[in-house]
Amino acid sequence: MSDVGIRDVAARAGVSPGTVSNVLNRPEKVSPATRAKVEAAVRELGFVRHGSASTLRAGHSKTIGLSVIDIGNPFFTDVTAGVEEVASDLGYAVILSNSAGSRAKEERNLLVLAEQRVRGVLITPSDEDLDRLDRLRARGIAVVLVDHPAHCPDQCSVAVNDIGGGMTAVRHLTDTGAKSIVYVTGPLTIRQCLDRRAGAERAYGRPLPVIEMAAMTPRAGQQAAEKLLSEGDLPDAVFCANDLLALGLMRGLTHAGVRVPGDVAVIGYDDIDFAAASAVSLTSIRQPTHQLGRVATELLLDECDNPATHAHQQIMFQPELVVRESTQGQAGRASFDR
């Protein structure tokens, strides 16, 4: 069943297989009359092109790979949605792989992608060692870094200015009156966490006290709250390296009877949907997540489809402060967006 091949279509339409292939791939090359005949035959027979045969002969596929660190994080989900949109519009299929933070798993996934002969790979690398990506590129697989600036200019990347974001966050906290600030973060081996701290300290003018958690989840945020409470004096404000931590932290504080923002102001990072929806809505640093995915995919597919004219770009988006209740100590609930 369904073993309808291009030659069956050709027979039915009374043309040669080559012509059918042309109708499929370069319709402008074939006369309207023939094209119509072939298209009719395709419909009647329910022909579906065999992607593997096509890939094999043509030397390239219509698929791209996407490798993310944590598919459970709304940040990556949003990126993924953007990627999927663009890819699907251009007829590309997306193979998703989740490295779950494990270098080994990422490596295994990349091998699968290489076997699949994907046209290109979008990746948020799980660590700073990018040799394996150069190996991919040596294989003729385009690579675009997502949420990670490229180290050399012969490669595309799409990132968001984390240093700037960190500065903005802390500047907002001090602007609204905070004197003492604590930085709650995930592993400081993660570039994003490091950069945000760097920016934060630049704006703060001196080192920040740090609470470093192993994960970047609501759970970890709640534990961070306990840690914070056990350390004695509460700071005026807390800057969390992502919203998941911030949401957990707020909950932990609230339960201990600490008022947010009355006693402690909290600012997060990412501006995930739940930041606006939580009971005390969370001030956050918005990243153009969806856009990140879209642009990365556009760059990748441009590199694939127009290798001649393609110019590598390292795009750096600017994050944006979104003020909500969690940092409105006195102003109250003036205006909330969303």
Next chain:
Amino acid sequence: MSDVGIRDVAARAGVSPGTVSNVLNRPEKVSPATRAKVEAAVRELGFVRHGSASTLRAGHSKTIGLSVIDIGNPFFTDVTAGVEEVASDLGYAVILSNSAGSRAKEERNLLVLAEQRVRGVLITPSDEDLDRLDRLRARGIAVVLVDHPAHCPDQCSVAVNDIGGGMTAVRHLTDTGAKSIVYVTGPLTIRQCLDRRAGAERAYGRPLPVIEMAAMTPRAGQQAAEKLLSEGDLPDAVFCANDLLALGLMRGLTHAGVRVPGDVAVIGYDDIDFAAASAVSLTSIRQPTHQLGRVATELLLDECDNPATHAHQQIMFQPELVVRESTQGQAGRASFDR
């Protein structure tokens, strides 16, 4: 570069291409000595099998498709994570497609999957018309329904008992003293929303007042709160068709000065991570989401790898009540999990 083929490996190892193929696919068929030679050659040359050629000749691929309704919903994200885990363990790649609730987009995506000659498809159908799936199966592509019971027994499906879940939810509300209850839901064309209502009304003993929103997002939940407030008397409790709605609703109520759970109890559905993390933690009906993805994938791959012995199964999981603060009117914050 990287145009290292099986014949290059063969030459290097001093064997025939057929032998290399055997080492790759049936290592037990070849003597240890030769195998070692071949494996060395593979390593030295950096050979990566050409998946398309392999698929073409072998007649089947090492990929499966996953089609979800909304990749932005944590429910589907969790399912996806489960799918990815199992698939990746068994060496399968997952092609992700997001139908975004659009029937047309789903159809386009399924075509791409068919072209890719995926081994099977996991799908949460975007509507009740399942003919297109039968067409896929006629093509020799296995299909497993996810979060949707199969209509006929010649097909695998994995679902959760939504009627039972609805009953559990309302029973919990009445148990904790609620007399009047409102059902806040997404489009009632969605099976899940319908079934949950059916269960709820069965437990309630009579029809429930319904507030039907177009989307199932926090935003829509907040709008539902406004609607509820504008309708005069507040109910004792609200049952929301999913957690996203519930979180938005709670926020809307809280902002209007209504206390949750003091004035109105709220129960959600899905038990997404944020249900536990929100400031007033949300009582919810937990679905074994991750498990759903895992089991569905196991069924699919069993059907693919052991077509002879495979028995179609329609699995129905039972959801589970998770009590948190949003329905603890008087008991206060006794014990909270997570």
Next chain:
DNA sequence: CCGGTCCAGAAAAACGTTTCAAATTTGACC
């Protein structure tokens, strides 16, 4: 020492497309 059995490995034929040079048709123009 011989005939038969087995096993490892070899050789060649697919799989269903795309591609490209060659062949054919078409159309314009004199």
Next chain:
DNA sequence: GGTCAAATTTGAAACGTTTTTCTGGACCGG
């Protein structure tokens, strides 16, 4: 009606595997 160039179409050779059929020994019992 004939000629030439342009436009279409054809046909066969790849693409890199897997699979199936064979072959040449090694091994065994008699």
